[in-house]
Structures are given as C-alpha cells and as structure tokens.
Amino acid sequence: MRLLLVTLALFVLASAEYYMDSLGTLTTDEFVQLSSDESHRPLLVAFISPACKKCEDYYYPMIQALHAFRGTDMVVATMNTADAEGHLGDCDINMEAERPEFRFYKPNTGLEWVARELKVKMRPSRWTELTDKTFYKFVNHPRKTSIIEVYAPRCISCQNQYNDLERIMVAFDSEPVQFGKINSDQYIRFCSQWNITTLPHFMHFIDGKTYTDVQPTVQGDTAMLDYFNGLIGSGREIDGKIKDRFGLERNITRQLDRFMNGDRSAKEMVMEDVRSHLKEYQNAKMYLHVMKKVVEQGKGFLAQERTKRMKEIREMGVFAKKSGFLEFQ
Numbered sequence: 001m002r003l004l005l006v007t008l009a010l011f012v013l014a015s016a017e018y019y020m021d022s023l024g025t026l027t028t029d030e031f032v033q034l035s036s037d038e039s040h041r042p043l044l045v046a047f048i049s050p051a052c053k054k055c056e057d058y059y060y061p062m063i064q065a066l067h068a069f070r071g072t073d074m075v076v077a078t079m080n081t082a083d084a085e086g087h088l089g090d091c092d093i094n095m096e097a098e099r100p101e102f103r104f105y106k107p108n109t110g111l112e113w114v115a116r117e118l119k120v121k122m123r124p125s126r127w128t129e130l131t132d133k134t135f136y137k138f139v140n141h142p143r144k145t146s147i148i149e150v151y152a153p154r155c156i157s158c159q160n161q162y163n164d165l166e167r168i169m170v171a172f173d174s175e176p177v178q179f180g181k182i183n184s185d186q187y188i189r190f191c192s193q194w195n196i197t198t199l200p201h202f203m204h205f206i207d208g209k210t211y212t213d214v215q216p217t218v219q220g221d222t223a224m225l226d227y228f229n230g231l232i233g234s235g236r237e238i239d240g241k242i243k244d245r246f247g248l249e250r251n252i253t254r255q256l257d258r259f260m261n262g263d264r265s266a267k268e269m270v271m272e273d274v275r276s277h278l279k280e281y282q283n284a285k286m287y288l289h290v291m292k293k294v295v296e297q298g299k300g301f302l303a304q305e306r307t308k309r310m311k312e313i314r315e316m317g318v319f320a321k322k323s324g325f326l327e328f329q
Contacts, residue, residue, distance in 0.1 A: 026079040032087055034075050035105050041075055046100040047093050049081045127179040132190040138180050139205040148203040149181040150191060155199045259291060267295055 026034070026045065034043045081095045093101055127149070130138055139146045184191045184199060194203070259270040271291050278285060293301045 026077045028083045031079055031084060043075045043105040045103050046078045047081050048078055048100055049095055049097050051096045051098050052100060127181045130180045130182045132187045135182060144178045146205040147179050150184050150196050150201040151181055152184050152199050
C-alpha cells in the first residue's frame with residue numbers, strides 16, 4: 001500500500017506544474033548555461049542564502065505568479081547563493097538575505113539582470129481597486145498583461161498572497177504587467193458570473209485578450225489539497241477545476257479548501273461535516289485524521305509529510321536522470 005501511495009505521488013508530481021517540490025536547484029554549470037546569451041530563453045531564479053529559514057514559504061506564490069506567463073518559454077529555478085558567487089555579472093545579490101532574492105534574466109542582454117532588488121514589503125497600493133464596471137476597461141488594455149485578485153476583506157490569506165505575489169512579480173518590472181483586485185463581498189454577481197468559489201482567486205488577461213476558461217487562474221491555499229492529491233493521485237488543474245482520477249470527490253475537495261482557509265471554528269465545522277458523511281466518501285477517515293493533525297500541529301504537519309514522501313520517491317532513484325530545474329512552456 002505504501003509503495004502504491006508513493007507511485008501515485010510520483011504520478012501527480014510529474015503532471016502538476018505547481019508543486020513546491022518540483023522547484024529544483026540549479027548547479028553552477030546549469031546557471032552559467034541558462035544565463036548565457038546562447039540559451040535564448042528567459043530565466044527566473046530565486047537565490048537562497050543559508051540565512052533564509054523560511055524560503056519555502058515563497059515557492060507556492062512563486063508558482064502562482066508564473067502561471068501568468070505560461071505562454072512564455074521560461075526556465076524557473078532556485079539556486080544557492082554560494083554556488084552562484086562569481087557568476088552573477090552585474091547582478092548584486094545579498095549573500096546573507098533572510099528572504100529569497102528573485103532575479104529575472106532576459107536572453108541576448110549580456111547578463112543584464114532586469115529585476116531591481118526586492119528588500120521592501122510590497123504595498124497594496126500597487127493593486128488598483130476595481131468595480132464590476134471598471135474591471136472590463138482595466139483588463140482590455142491592449143498593451144498590458146493583467147493579474148486580477150478576487151478577494152474578501154475577511155480573507156487573511158488573500159492579503160498575504162497578493163503581497164507575496166507582487167513581491168515576486170517585481171522581478172518582471174520591465175514587462176507590461178498591471179495588478180487589480182476586486183471585492184467579492186461587494187460584487188457577488190460578478191463572482192458568480194466567473195464561477196469563483198474559493199478565495200483568493202487570481203485571474204489572468206493577456207494584452208487585452210478576452211478571458212476564457214482555458215486560461216490559468218489559481219484558487220485558494222492548496223497545501224492540503226496538494227498533500228491529498230499526492231497520496232491519492234488526484235490532481236487540480238490550473239483553472240481550478242478538479243481532475244477526479246482516483247476517487248477524490250469534488251465535495252471533499254471543496255471542504256478541504258474551506259478547511260485550509262477557515263479559522264479554528266470553521267475547521268471544526270468542516271471536520272464535523274466530514275464526520276457525518278464518513279460512509280459517503282472514499283478515504284473520508286484519512287481526511288478526518290489529517291484534519292485533526294493539522295488542527296493540532298498546524299500546516300507544519302503537511303510540510304513534514306510532503307518532505308517524507310519526496311524522500312521516499314528520491315530513494316527509489318526516480319529523479320536520477322532528470323534535470324534539476326523546472327521548465328514552463
């Protein structure tokens with residue numbers, strides 16, 4: 001059974017681009033190759049120093065930010081500052097930074113790094129507050145890519161995620177990108193029109209092109225969903241729809257979203273609901289067990305479980321011949 005779960009986890013990791021575990025670390029040789037003019041591809045690197053104790057917290061929002069650039073043939077990776085030393089050109093990196101330092105490199109610019117240093121916490125003022133009417137004028141800008149966050153004032157993770165998202169997107173300062181946000185409480189009909197059910201919800205519009213269901217958006221805090229998807233083999237598509245491959249029910253999936261985004265009382269309500277439907281859902285007892293662990297130990301429990309699962313996969317030698325970095329195409 002354990003081997004089956006590990007195999008399913010590997011299957012999902014191979015098919016879902018937004019997994020934190022998928023972010024590999026560049027070697028010095030890979031970095032030199034990818035940052036040279038010969039690569040002809042954009043490169044985004046999160047430089048990690050030994051002093052950066054919470055760098056993993058930025059991996060998920062980093063993936064979220066890059067969903068807006070899925071049409072770009074881009075290389076995304078992390079790199080240890082010690083390995084990069086002496087190969088940075090005019091890119092000034094703080095070797096003792098306690099946060100990851102993001103740098104975006106454009107090919108054919110002779111190691112000219114276009115990102116400015118990211119030390120300050122981003123201000124929400126960079127996000128234009130939209131109404132259901134100004135929204136359409138905003139996203140129809142013919143020369144700019146638009147990132148829209150649908151949020152609620154009560155949603156703490158909404159505030160955190162758009163701060164993190166903006167922090168990473170500053171690496172694209174030379175790109176025509178504009179940020180907008182819209183209050184879901186104030187514009188309920190708007191959210192219903194776009195079938196928005198989980199917050200925060202990020203929408204993407206390319207250079208005034210009309211938004212369609214096939215374009216990528218990111219919904220909610222997916223840490224718990226990722227954990228279960230890895231165990232059971234079910235994956236969440238980028239547009240928020242569910243691929244129900246191995247019996248992960250849609251109702252349970254929505255419950256997990258509610259659970260991870262709610263306070264303690266909300267978590268208790270979700271647990272009680274799952275408890276009352278044990279016979280209706282496959283794997284309900286496992287969901288309930290993990291929910292209890294999360295309430296007792298916090299999200300750190302999920303991080304520990306994810307780390308153990310990846311260790312088991314690596315010990316199987318699955319990644320031995322694969323490159324250390326993730327490509328977005």
